[in-house]
Amino acid sequence: MTALLERKWGVTDIGLEEGVSRLDPSKITKVINQVLNGEGIARLKTYVDTCIHCGLCSTACHHYLSNDCDPTFAPVAKIKNTLWEMIKNKGRVSPAFIKQAAEIAYTECNLCKRCSMYCPFGIDMAWMLSLVRRICHLCGVVPQYLQDTANSHAVTMNQMWVKQDEWIDTLQWQEEEAQSEIPSLRIPLDKEGADVMYSVIGPEPKFRAQLIYSAAVLMTVAGVNWTMPSFDGWDNSDMAMYSGDWEVMGRVKKAHFEAAMKLKVKKIVMGECGHAFRSVYDVGNRWLGWKMHPIPIVHAIQFYYELLKDGKIKIVRKIKEPVTLHDPCNVMRGRGLMEHARYVVKAMCEDFREMEPNREYNYCCCAGGGVINCGPPWKKKRVDSNKIKAEQLAATGAKIVITPCHNCHSGIEDIINYYKLGIHNVFIIDLLMQCIEIPEELKA
């Protein structure tokens, strides 16, 4: 077996340490063989047998580029240091090896799939590393903070241990706040037959309740017939997807889809979150046996685009400062909303500047894929591993960066602070609140 890697950050994570201390080698072998011979085996075999070891995928990865082109951060190297060894040794690897595999799969890959656009064979490294996560999850070796969010999903059906009364309370609080601006504003709960069910991620009521306020204003101004569920299924996020706990992922997704069906809405509109979108559009639906999402689902970016295009909202003020846009992997490379986002942003901003590269080629924020959810122990490694993003941001000369995804948002915030970029970080809806017209008859 090749020697284990030494990482300069030397992070210790109780989740990994204790998980590994409970592992015995026979369990490891059993788990690995179960996963690697399970569903997906044809792709896995083909990918591993076809990869010609050319290293062409390396420059796709922000971890590689940001860590001075250290070859151990190249996408193919991460496969070598996890799956190749597991396959070669027929699953007989040490607990220490599993710990390393967990560190690689959970903290050195954001599952952003940029490397699949760089590999001449289109090999899906991100998917293979999610299989490694699956193995680590089944071995019980998961970073502590990430495991905590998965536990929360399992117990409460939301990511942040929010209880139902707290949830309803938060919505009513935001409704009252917003009524000082628009007295007739309501956040309609459980309104059967509404056109739109609006769903958010668990951290919104917990830390960013202001966003719910903004969404309510937008819905009211645009005259949308909307509702939010008061019961489980309101949270569209899914960290179990990233921890490798696909059973819980399935339960969470099911609750979300079923909430919409119970309310008999025409579609779900989800807030500005990328991973949540991936979980309903690409991963969770497949686990549940749906080729695509079972009911129409619209991401916030597309929703804003449609409102603007249909004249439901009007831009009356423009942002004068230079603005740039971060393209979140899960809705750009994952769903192709590049031009929708630009339509909305350009309508609001006089001085819009592209990052290079942009659109589906954009560098990942290094927070997504559950990496930021691995928590404080890994923060320094995470921001060091996205120096390239800091350089990309600084090169635009923008004063404001729009980051229409929750994970990206927090990740970019950390990068701005760590590299002292002095850029203001906003969601699209934050700018919409400054730019759209609130009709006189609605105002207080």
Add this chain to the structure above:
Amino acid sequence: MYEFVRGPLLWISFIVFIGGSLFRLLYMAMLAKKKDHTVYTYMSLKYGLRSILHWIIPFGSINMRQRPAFTIFSFAFHICLLFTPIFLLAHNVLWYESWGISWWTIPDWLADIMTVVVIIAGVFFFLRRRLRPEVRYVTSASDYALLIIAVAPFITGFLAYHQWLPYKAMLILHILAGEIMLMVIPFTRLDHMFFFWFTRAYMGSEFGAVRHVKDW
């Protein structure tokens, strides 16, 4: 010896190459049917072909444009490697003698240049494996072996044609090298020659039909 490599072993190598390749492809198709239905569910003819097209045209992808030297060597290598043996006059004469078939041929001077191109590109790949840390890190003995297996028929063919070394011995080595190459293709990473079309088409389908973006 010459009789053996020219006779039975040639047959064996063709059978192993064709039979082995068919077996590998069919086996994978069935395995996917049984345990990996995702592949069939999301495969799209239109987007699969769209992706393949961009990746078999030189400089058709962003990564190829960012690495012009590699792209030129890679395409020169593959084109010459595939076309030289098929259109070489001497090979055609042999086919005609054995089976009474033949097709277009390229002049010997061109074949000579193409052979040298394969060898030079092989040297480029070899040096790249030694010198580029990210390639070297994932390189093992088998990668050098495959490179040698791929280039050996060209080196020996070149030497035999120019008769710099004993002709008969070189010719036997050349035929042997070609046969080894054919026989290992289905069972090594050289099978990328077949699987390329499927991995590319699958990722092209995911990116095109589901994600609505380019994958090149």
